[in-house]
Amino acid sequence: MEITKRNKFVEFLKNYWMYVCVGVTILTIAIIIGVVAGSQNAIQTGNTNLEFSLPMNDATIVKDYSSTHLQENPSLNQWEAHLSIDFASENSDVFAVLDGSVTSVSYDILNGHVVEITHENGFVSKYCSLAENPLVKEGDKVTAGQKIGSASNSSNSEADLGNHLHFTLYLNENPVDPNNYLDLQNK
Template sequence: MNQKAVTGAAAGVALILLMFGAIVVLPMSLFAGIASASCVGRGPGVGAGVGAGGDPDSKWNAQQRDHALAIISAGIEQKVPPRGWVIALATAMQESALKMYANDNPAYPRVREISLSLPHDAVGHDHDSVGLFQQRPIEGDGGWGTVKELMTASISATKFYRALMQVDGWQTMPVSEAAQAVQRSAFPDAYAKWETDAKTLAVEIVGADTIEAIGGLGSTFASCGPGSFPAVPPGAEGWVNPMHGTKYDLVSPYGPRGGALHAGVDLSGADIRGKPIYAAADGEVTVAVCNASNGNCNVDGSPSIGGCGWYVDIRHAGGIATRYCHMLERPYVQTGQQVKAGTVIGIVGSSGNSSGPHLHFQIHVGLGSDDYPHNGNAIDPVPFLAAAGAPL
């Protein structure tokens, strides 16, 4: 995210969410020689510098940068030094151009069936290879893992790193040799041409000047919490835009959608992942949980997954409630906590039933003491907040 959290390389922390289901935090002492840094949104997400959300001058689009952040995050989780990130990124650039590949090769019907049913950016047909690293799954003739695992960026990257770390002397090998020791490609010299691009993308995502400036991996991990962001003062009516200060578009309005009620609004933008979400008014937190149907909110969701992911409900005076869905990580508030309007309650992500980073925001009215928010008491947040002096 672009929100500045710290100034100076020796202070604060930067955070990355690993899609494999863990939160990984980079201590800022890790970035020796870096003048400043920001909190890092998770992968797929944004980095400490321009982030994975999209640098207009980058040759990689937002989805490719999301995959790159997932690869870096997996490396951090495995305590792989930055040289390993470069090798992994160069490998994925060569194998897939940082695209998540399905495979439609009719010679491998099970791989074809599964891979095409999973989220993907492109379709290939090289043997039974899938994913960012073109690894061969057990449903075909390979042994890297299941198709689903290999088409999950963080898991496939973790498998790559574990294989790399079994290679004696990989840290001092040329990129092409280290990558080839893992991949055993028919084109062993092809990885070398991606080394510069891999270094450039890695330093963009973590916000360093050079890959050498990142240094080694520290062992102290701590979280960037709500203190990374200033509170927002409410308007005259006591209400706040929950995405105050963030550039976004209202990409899906309240109303019928796909034969059902879309009971809120979706707010999204090119650089929205990891941005702060604010309590829209004073109230009590009644829900702060993960309800993704797959049980894991620490990965990006998909339309095939049910639930809000990490989400928060807040009960306000006058029988009003607000709901904030698809957060990137565990909310910054707890059930029963009293919050003020403008308090940071979490950050934008894509957990649960979600096709990309956004805030799904709902307002519910007419609730009695024992009522709960549901479609029957949801209203359109746009006119409500406009009337309350906090327009979306």
């Protein structure tokens, strides 16, 4: 019984070894392509195909994202990590970076007027230091590129920066570096 089985298997290999080799090769290549494409996607967009708009036009980065080195904050007289990007521009319009819905519009003395928008795939964008009376209210649906307010100096914790937008992007509730998602090279 054993011998017959083995013979059949050997016979099968003899007849079809080329097909088996080709099959294994194709499968290996497919797995490699899948893994490489998957990891690249994960780095760029958190494993989504979302296209981010810029939160301001023709903006300069006045303070960049930094999670590992501390930056001086003259307004609070302290050194701190800055898990956000500060933008300033002649044109103070501020835009939603993705489609989504407004989950909070608030004010506090440190952050000024703040709009928070919740998007697909675990992303939340937060716009601080906006001017009074943002153009959206809680529950509003917004589209990428829609104007939601204007940059101002309402954030007392960054008063030294003047009129600016303090922009934070969260993925699954953790701040992430917006440089990895926004196309800031072509702004």
